[in-house]
Amino acid sequence: MTCEQQLDRALAYFTDEDHKASFEILNGTGIVMFSAPHAVLQTRNGTNKAAERHTGILCKLLNEDYNYPVIYKTRHLGDDANHDPVSDYREALCRFIKKHDIRYLIDLHQLNSEREMDICVGTGYGKNIAGQNELIDVIRDCFLPNGIKNITVDEPFAAEKPNTVCATVASCSDIPAIQLEINSNLLIQGSDGYCLSDVIKSLHDLAERLNALQ
Numbered sequence: 001m002t003c004e005q006q007l008d009r010a011l012a013y014f015t016d017e018d019h020k021a022s023f024e025i026l027n028g029t030g031i032v033m034f035s036a037p038h039a040v041l042q043t044r045n046g047t048n049k050a051a052e053r054h055t056g057i058l059c060k061l062l063n064e065d066y067n068y069p070v071i072y073k074t075r076h077l078g079d080d081a082n083h084d085p086v087s088d089y090r091e092a093l094c095r096f097i098k099k100h101d102i103r104y105l106i107d108l109h110q111l112n113s114e115r116e117m118d119i120c121v122g123t124g125y126g127k128n129i130a131g132q133n134e135l136i137d138v139i140r141d142c143f144l145p146n147g148i149k150n151i152t153v154d155e156p157f158a159a160e161k162p163n164t165v166c167a168t169v170a171s172c173s174d175i176p177a178i179q180l181e182i183n184s185n186l187l188i189q190g191s192d193g194y195c196l197s198d199v200i201k202s203l204h205d206l207a208e209r210l211n212a213l214q
Contacts, residue, residue, distance in 0.1 A: 003197070006064070010057040014039055019074040023081070023089045025096055028069035031103035032207040033096075034059045036072035037081035037089055037165050038109060044080045052110035054187035058200065059108065066204055069100065082109075082165050090165055094172045104210045105177040106203070107165045109157070113184040113191065118150040119143060122159035122179030128170040135176060142205040146198040148186065157181050 039056025042049050059070040071093050073081060081089035097105065111120060121139055123129045140151055159166040159179035166177035180203075185193035 006061065007057065007196070010060040011053065013060065014051070014053040014056045014074075017075070022075045022077050022079070023071060023073050023092065025071045025092060026063045026069065027100070028063055028067040030068060030207065030211045031101065032210045033069045033071070033102045033105050034062055034203070034207075035070070035093065035105060035107040035165055037107065039072045040074060041076040042073075042080040042082075043076070043078045044083050049080070052108075054184070054196075055108040055110055055182075058182075058187075058203065061200055062203060062207075065200075066207070068207055069096070069102065071096070082107075083161075083163055085163055087163070087168075090163075090168045093165065094169060097169065097173045097175065102173075103175050103213075105166065105169050105173075105175065106206070107159070107169075107177060107179045109179060109181045110187065111181045111183045113188075115156070115183055116150065117152045118148045118183050118186060118193075119152070120155065120157050120179075120181035121151065121153045122157050122166065122181065123154055124160040124164075124167055124170065125154055125158055128159060128166045129176040129178060130170070130174075132176055135178065138209050139178070139180075139206060142209060143202045146202045146205075147195065148198060148202060 036055035038052040056072040059072045063070045169177040185191040
């Protein structure tokens with residue numbers, strides 16, 4: 001299967017509205033797990049918000065190509081797994097992390113293409129990474145060589161609210177949980193900054209760096 005076919009298949013998967021389950025967890029190897037809670041439409045405070053499908057696609061490809069464990073939303077149930085006070089997605093994620101001894105969570109989101117930054121690293125102002133600020137340098141070291149250079153920390157999104165995926169995981173599992181907001185220009189074909197393969201390489205490099213810390 002070519003890269004284009006793989007990408008088309010993943011995109012079709014996240015546009016399919018007939019999935020029975022609202023999320024899927026795929027097992028893998030290593031201590032790093034990726035998450036995409038907004039891979040499908042979500043509802044927050046009564047308002048629907050657009051799906052961030054390419055975060056789901058990233059998870060799919062990272063599992064298929066590198067066998068990293070992943071979780072992503074597959075069906076909209078009028079919920080928001082990154083906001084609701086109670087979330088089956090977050091509960092299942094915390095159980096999986098404890099059962100499989102996951103040590104790092106990378107929670108993927110998409111930035112609006114009008115944002116100036118390429119990547120926003122959300123740490124909950126340090127709280128979600130247990131003060132391990134050196135992880136920010138590790139992230140930069142993985143993205144910069146691949147030409148992804150405009151990286152901010154906790155601005156505009158810090159993932160500090162208690163019902164975010166990262167804050168929940170950091171609290172219930174006591175592991176570093178990092179929210180990575182990726183500019184949609186880097187992910188969507190036809191955009192000026194399109195470089196999906198470089199994003200995947202950066203995420204792979206990051207997972208390998210973190211796996212080496214065990």
